[in-house]
Amino acid sequence: MTQVRKKIILLLITLALAGWPAAHCLAESGPESATLDRLANLYEAVNFNHSAHVDITEGNCAECHHHTTGAVPTNPKCLKCHPGGQESDSMACQDCHSAKRFEVAYLTEIESNTQLYHIDKPGLKGAYHQKCMGCHQTTGGPTGCQDCHVRNEKGDEFFHAGNFSPAPVAHNGGH
Amino acid sequence: MNNLAKNGFSPVVSHQKKDGTTWTVKEKILLGLTPKDYLAQQFKNPFNWILAVIYAIGLPIIIGRFIYGLGWVTHSSYDYPWGLFLGFGLFTMVPLSASGFMMGTTVELFGRKDFKPIERLGLLNGLLGYLFAVVFLQIDLGQPWRLIYPMFVSLGPAAILFLVAWHVATYLSCQVAELVPAFAEWMGLPRAKKFIKSMVLGLTVAGIILSTLHQGALGGLFTYAPGKVHPLWYSSPFMWFHFFCSAIFAGLSMLIVVSTFCKWFMRWRCDQTFLKSLDRLTLGLSKGAALALATYLVIKIIAIAHDNDWSYIFTGWGQWFILEISVGVILPLVLYTMALRNGSPALARTSAFIAVGGIVLNRLNTALITFNWDLYQEIPHWREMVIVVTVYATYIVVYRAILARMPILFSWKEKPDQ
Amino acid sequence: MKKINRRSFLKGGLAGTAVVAGTAVSKESSASQSFGGYPDSMGVLVDFTKCVGCRSCEAACNKEQGLPAPDKPFDDMSVYDEIQHNGQKRRTSEKAYTIVNRYKVKDREAGPVFRKFQCNHCNEPACLTSCFVNAYTKTKEGAVIYDPTVCVGCRTCMIACPFYVPAYSYSSPINPVIKKCIMCYDTRLKFGRPPACVEACPQEVMTFGKRKDLIKIGNARIRSNPDKYIDHIYGEKEVGGTAWMYLSDVPFDQIGFNTHIGEQPIISYVKEFLTIVPMVLTIWPALFTGFHLLANRKEALKNEKPSGKE
Numbered sequence: 047m048t049q050v051r052k053k054i055i056l057l058l059i060t061l062a063l064a065g066w067p068a069a070h071c072l073a074e075s076g077p078e079s080a081t082l083d084r085l086a087n088l089y090e091a092v093n094f095n096h097s098a099h100v101d102i103t104e105g106n107c108a109e110c111h112h113h114t115t116g117a118v119p120t121n122p123k124c125l126k127c128h129p130g131g132q133e134s135d136s137m138a139c140q141d142c143h144s145a146k147r148f149e150v151a152y153l154t155e156i157e158s159n160t161q162l163y164h165i166d167k168p169g170l171k172g173a174y175h176q177k178c179m180g181c182h183q184t185t186g187g188p189t190g191c192q193d194c195h196v197r198n199e200k201g202d203e204f205f206h207a208g209n210f211s212p213a214p215v216a217h218n219g220g221h
Numbered sequence: 222m223n224n225l226a227k228n229g230f231s232p233v234v235s236h237q238k239k240d241g242t243t244w245t246v247k248e249k250i251l252l253g254l255t256p257k258d259y260l261a262q263q264f265k266n267p268f269n270w271i272l273a274v275i276y277a278i279g280l281p282i283i284i285g286r287f288i289y290g291l292g293w294v295t296h297s298s299y300d301y302p303w304g305l306f307l308g309f310g311l312f313t314m315v316p317l318s319a320s321g322f323m324m325g326t327t328v329e330l331f332g333r334k335d336f337k338p339i340e341r342l343g344l345l346n347g348l349l350g351y352l353f354a355v356v357f358l359q360i361d362l363g364q365p366w367r368l369i370y371p372m373f374v375s376l377g378p379a380a381i382l383f384l385v386a387w388h389v390a391t392y393l394s395c396q397v398a399e400l401v402p403a404f405a406e407w408m409g410l411p412r413a414k415k416f417i418k419s420m421v422l423g424l425t426v427a428g429i430i431l432s433t434l435h436q437g438a439l440g441g442l443f444t445y446a447p448g449k450v451h452p453l454w455y456s457s458p459f460m461w462f463h464f465f466c467s468a469i470f471a472g473l474s475m476l477i478v479v480s481t482f483c484k485w486f487m488r489w490r491c492d493q494t495f496l497k498s499l500d501r502l503t504l505g506l507s508k509g510a511a512l513a514l515a516t517y518l519v520i521k522i523i524a525i526a527h528d529n530d531w532s533y534i535f536t537g538w539g540q541w542f543i544l545e546i547s548v549g550v551i552l553p554l555v556l557y558t559m560a561l562r563n564g565s566p567a568l569a570r571t572s573a574f575i576a577v578g579g580i581v582l583n584r585l586n587t588a589l590i591t592f593n594w595d596l597y598q599e600i601p602h603w604r605e606m607v608i609v610v611t612v613y614a615t616y617i618v619v620y621r622a623i624l625a626r627m628p629i630l631f632s633w634k635e636k637p638d639q
Numbered sequence: 640m641k642k643i644n645r646r647s648f649l650k651g652g653l654a655g656t657a658v659v660a661g662t663a664v665s666k667e668s669s670a671s672q673s674f675g676g677y678p679d680s681m682g683v684l685v686d687f688t689k690c691v692g693c694r695s696c697e698a699a700c701n702k703e704q705g706l707p708a709p710d711k712p713f714d715d716m717s718v719y720d721e722i723q724h725n726g727q728k729r730r731t732s733e734k735a736y737t738i739v740n741r742y743k744v745k746d747r748e749a750g751p752v753f754r755k756f757q758c759n760h761c762n763e764p765a766c767l768t769s770c771f772v773n774a775y776t777k778t779k780e781g782a783v784i785y786d787p788t789v790c791v792g793c794r795t796c797m798i799a800c801p802f803y804v805p806a807y808s809y810s811s812p813i814n815p816v817i818k819k820c821i822m823c824y825d826t827r828l829k830f831g832r833p834p835a836c837v838e839a840c841p842q843e844v845m846t847f848g849k850r851k852d853l854i855k856i857g858n859a860r861i862r863s864n865p866d867k868y869i870d871h872i873y874g875e876k877e878v879g880g881t882a883w884m885y886l887s888d889v890p891f892d893q894i895g896f897n898t899h900i901g902e903q904p905i906i907s908y909v910k911e912f913l914t915i916v917p918m919v920l921t922i923w924p925a926l927f928t929g930f931h932l933l934a935n936r937k938e939a940l941k942n943e944k945p946s947g948k949e
């Protein structure tokens with residue numbers, strides 16, 4: 047049980063460790079590609095083509111990396127604290143978007159640290175998907191789960207799909 | 222049996238036979254007929270054939286309910302967790318059985334000894350109604366064997382149903398006790414009768430308290446569902462009073478109905494005191510019923526005014542509500558009043574039948590028809606209907622069997638033909 | 640299923656100590672405070688603007704709660720076209736504690752709205768107050784759990800729940816019981832961990848946290864995106880407040896929410912009757928014994944006997 051639960055969360059924690067350590071705003075300094083395989087329990091590893099996405103954003107790193115590359119934010123609210131952009135020590139997603147977003151330590155931190163402004167940052171998995179899906183939906187990129195993640199057997203079992211599909215049953219009561 | 226009585230047969234009314242020997246229990250059960258005559262008598266009655274058909278279909282389904290579960294006899298609705306068993310069974314039987322505490326109150330507390338001839342019928346009607354309400358409940362409960370859990374295993378005293386469970390259980394014992402005298406006379410156990418007589422006042426007062434509360438509590442149960450019961454039927458502050466007040470006329474009307482059936486179909490079993498006083502008593506009961514109906518009508522209207530539900534009156538549900546009120550409340554109220562003015566027991570009886578129908582409609586409306594009024598209408602499974610019919614048939618069978626034997630409609634004598 | 644013995648409870652509990660310690664502080668003060676729920680209870684904020692309808696949460700719940708296999712695979716999106724034969728969309732059942740439904744909304748750029756729902760874990764749960772065997776418990780962590788070993792099967796909680804949540808295992812003849820989401824209390828919440836469905840969601844539609852913090856977060860989202868969100872956190876106040884709360888960019892009544900439900904907890908509708916109970920219990924005996932004495936006195940006078948007894 048616990049294992050499987052972990053799988054779900056860890057699915058994209060993998061992503062954090064594996065990929066997207068964009069070093070500088072210079073698009074070309076980012077990695078060519080990254081293998082995202084922490085979700086191996088349910089899905090095959092994803093080969094994320096970073097440079098292709100650099101092309102798509104026409105080198106505008108801030109499209110995904112916010113102000114962390116030093117780009118000037120377009121959102122006036124962000125500007126208040128990050129005027130003229132503010133380069134971060136790290137622009138890797140995982141360094142800001144916690145893979146343990148809902149663990150006790152994180153929750154305690156956002157509750158007790160009254161200085162903290164960003165109390166509503168998505169966790170790592172959420173950050174990835176919201177960013178990817180947000181863009182894919184408007185630009186016609188792939189949006190189906192398996193368009194990016196090829197499900198493995200464990201995944202089929204989890205979804206009761208593929209070889210684990212339920213036998214077709216007659217409607218069994220219960221409105 | 223009425224025919225038999227016309228031909229000179231007289232059923233057991235005393236411990237002693239004409240020749241001075243005493244009846245055995247077996248003979249008492251067979252009403253003084255020989256087993257052969259008794260069976261022949263039963264076969265001749267067409268009503269028994271109807272019952273046989275009902276049982277032939279109904280019993281296997283009741284057994285099936287306990288083997289295959291509720292899912293087999295109902296539509297397993299999550300949105301309508303209470304179906305016919307409670308809506309048409311429990312919620313209808315309980316108010317119709319309010320006669321028990323009212324007859325007790327009238328005779329024992331208010332000292333209206335003139336109602337004595339019908340007191341026992343009222344008490345029996347109460348007891349059987351409650352008993353079969355519990356039967357319905359036991360069929361409906363998912364785990365009937367856990368019925369005692371709220372009493373002894375895991376108590377949820379803040380819940381209304383907890384109150385209902387305790388009160389119905391206590392009240393059932395109360396009613397059994399109140400009917401012990403009839404049973405004791407029949408069995409020839411004078412001491413038991415004396416013992417109960419000594420505590421009849423306590424029992425009666427307990428009966429009133431318990432009845433007020435659990436009749437009201439059944440209405441209170443629906444206050445848990447403010448969005449689900451239609452606003453015209455729903456009233457947080459008045460719901461319990463609606464249920465309690467309507468139980469008064471329901472119980473009285475039911476008593477008139479039952480006594481009418483006794484007069485028609487069990488005349489052979491009624492003694493002259495009962496038959497002669499019945500018209501007068503019917504009018505007496507009508508008076509009570511009419512008063513309760515009038516009160517009920519007023520608080521129904523107050524409840525609508527209180528919640529300002531007037532706008533609903535002009536919807537389809539509103540018309541249905543008006544229909545229920547006019548046919549189920551105003552019509553019997555008018556008829557009862559006319560019957561009282563003209564001294565017509567026949568009219569009072571007609572009115573009683575309508576009032577009973579009205580109360581059934583009201584309970585069905587609250588529990589099933591207007592429930593989830595903005596979702597969809599649930600039509601109960603046919604097996605559910607069959608079970609309800611079967612349980613009601615059993616109710617009639619038991620009712621009839623007791624009336625035929627115990628001194629309910631007649632008074633017990635020491636020797637025959639006195 | 641996943642029975643946890645005491646030892647593993649303690650072990651796993653270490654991870655949750657922080658939350659537990661945090662809640663323990665206010666335990667005393669909360670004991671006297673019966674309204675509004677436990678102050679440090681947890682909750683989930685569900686943001687429908689983010690849901691893509693992938694049904695991962697349904698699959699996760701199925702696995703976590705050890706529920707029977709579904710009728711259709713969890714990646715089968717045809718369930719969204721299902722209309723039950725009573726014209727309703729899918730709802731929670733004995734086989735599914737959470738359900739995602741699709742609502743077509745006119746002129747919504749992002750297409751249809753997907754709505755996940757499950758037990759809302761009310762602050763003052765109607766199910767709990769209506770149960771006559773006290774099967775339900777509102778834990779200090781915020782979950783509304785129940786003890787199936789005492790469930791009699793009266794199904795009053797199903798009548799009482801304003802959100803139509805509890806289901807019943809009608810199909811079982813031997814041990815039918817109430818079935819509903821328990822916020823993964825046994826396996827997760829108790830140890831300070833988020834529910835399985837929350838964790839499984841790729842889109843982080845659900846934010847797990849202290850209820851009071853979630854309200855702040857919800858308000859902040861509305862405030863920073865006033866054009867996007869409906870200015871309402873459904874569940875903040877509804878029926879006395881719920882642990883699971885919702886944000887939406889379309890009016891809530893268009894996606895199957897009851898918006899006429901009011902802010903009173905269900906128990907407040909029932910109190911009117913409960914208050915008359917002690918009155919009847921105390922006044923009736925005196926009143927009716929009095930009637931009896933009066934009535935019999937009249938009779939006694941009439942009969943010129945010393946006592947009214949016959």
Ligand code: SF4
Binds near residue numbers: 755842844
């Ligand atoms: S897992 Fe998340 S995105 Fe997918 S259906 Fe559930 S709530 Fe929506």
Ligand code: SF4
Binds near residue numbers: 758799805
């Ligand atoms: S949503 Fe329904 S079942 Fe869940 S806690 Fe509230 S009343 Fe109970």
Ligand code: SF4
Binds near residue numbers: 700736
């Ligand atoms: S909280 Fe747990 S039980 Fe409830 S819906 Fe989510 S996974 Fe299922």
